[in-house]
Structures are given as C-alpha cells and as structure tokens.
Amino acid sequence: MTVETTSYGYVTLVTIDSSSDSEVSRVKVDLCLPKQCHRVSKPRFITYHRDGRLLVVDLGLHCIYVVDINQGTLVSVFGEEGVKEGQLRDPSGILSDSEGYIVVGDSRNHRIQIILEISFIDLRPSATVGPLSIRYLPTYPVEKP
Numbered sequence: 763m764t765v766e767t768t769s770y771g772y773v774t775l776v777t778i779d780s781s782s783d784s785e786v787s788r789v790k791v792d793l794c795l796p797k798q799c800h801r802v803s804k805p806r807f808i809t810y811h812r813d814g815r816l817l818v819v820d821l822g823l824h825c826i827y828v829v830d831i832n833q834g835t836l837v838s839v840f841g842e843e844g845v846k847e848g849q850l851r852d853p854s855g856i857l858s859d860s861e862g863y864i865v866v867g868d869s870r871n872h873r874i875q876i877i878l879e880i881s882f883i884d885l886r887p888s889a890t891v892g893p894l895s896i897r898y899l900p901t902y903p904v905e906k907p
Contacts (some may be wrong), residue, residue, distance in 0.1 A: 763831070765808050765818060770800035773818055775831060789834035793820075793827060811858040819866065824850040826866070845871055 766774040771793055777786040795803055804822035811817050811828070815837065818827040824843035829836055841850045851870030858864050864877040 763808075763810075763816070765805065765816075767805045771795045771797075771803065773805050773827070773829070775816070775829070775834065789831075791829055791834055791836060794836055794839075795823075799823060807854065807856050809856045809858045809864075811864065812862055817856055817858060817864065819853045819856045821852055821854060824853060826850075826853070826856065826864075847875070850875070 764776050764778065766776055769790070773791050773793065775789045775791060778784070779786050793803065802822045803820055805818045805827065806821045807819040809817050814830055814832040816829045816831050818829060820827065825839050825841040827836060828838040841848065843849060843851060845851065850866065850868050853866050854869040855867035856864065866875045866877065868875050
C-alpha cells in the first residue's frame with residue numbers, strides 16, 4: 763500500500779498487487795481539514811499500526827492522522843506544533859513495531875518520540891475525535907555531533 767497526496771485536504775490509499783505490480787484499489791480519504799490548511803498540509807510518511815489502521819504523518823501541520831484502511835475513513839488526528847511532549851515540529855518519519863509502539867522522528871525538535879499507547883473511544887461513523895489518551899515514553903534531545 764502507498765499513499766498519494768496529490769489532492770489538497772485528502773490522501774489517496776493505493777493498494778498494489780506485488781505479484782503483478784498492478785493497482786488493486788484506490789480510496790480517497792478526506793482529512794477533514796479547514797480550507798485554509800489545505801496548502802500547508804504535507805502528508806508524507808506512513809506506517810501500518812494495527813487493527814487495520816494506517817498512521818500518516820503530516821510534515822506541514824505537525825500532526826499524525828489515524829486512517830481506517832478498511833473503511834477508507836479518518837479515525838483521529840493527534841499532535842500539534844510545539845516543543846513539549848506530544849508536540850511536533852516537522853515530523854519526518856514514523857514506524858510502528860509489533861508491540862504497538864509508535865516511533866516518530868521529530869526533526870526540528872532534534873528528537874525521537876516514542877508513543878507507548880493510544881486509546882480510542884468508539885466513534886460515530888461521521889465523527890472525527892482525537893484519541894482518548896496517549897502515553898509517551900519520556901523524550902530526551904538528540905545531541906548534535
């Protein structure tokens with residue numbers, strides 16, 4: 763699976779059959795952004811999390827989108843610009859390990875944030891609500907050589 767970011771305010775999930783290198787499906791996901799944020803938004807990095815959820819890092823808006831890949835819908839958004847725990851400045855990479863930990867490269871803060879747990883409340887089909895809780899591993903600045 764890959765993500766295209768050619769439409770402002772949307773990401774398009776593209777599934778490719780690796781054996782034939784052909785496109786299997788294409789689903790456009792509305793990021794529910796206010797119009798004034800469309801040109802600032804830069805969704806660039808993705809990782810599969812668990813339970814059919816894809817995490818998409820937005821470099822321009824300093825946040826992470828949680829997308830349900832089975833429904834093709836936005837589940838949640840978390841993060842904001844800043845220097846405190848849970849805040850990001852130009853997040854530039856993401857991965858999720860087999861334990862469910864989420865590792866985010868927080869480039870302009872010169873650190874890596876590790877998210878230990880995200881708990882979600884059940885959402886109505888049309889609602890987009892932030893996570894119920896997020897637990898972070900304490901972060902320490904990365905020393906420049």
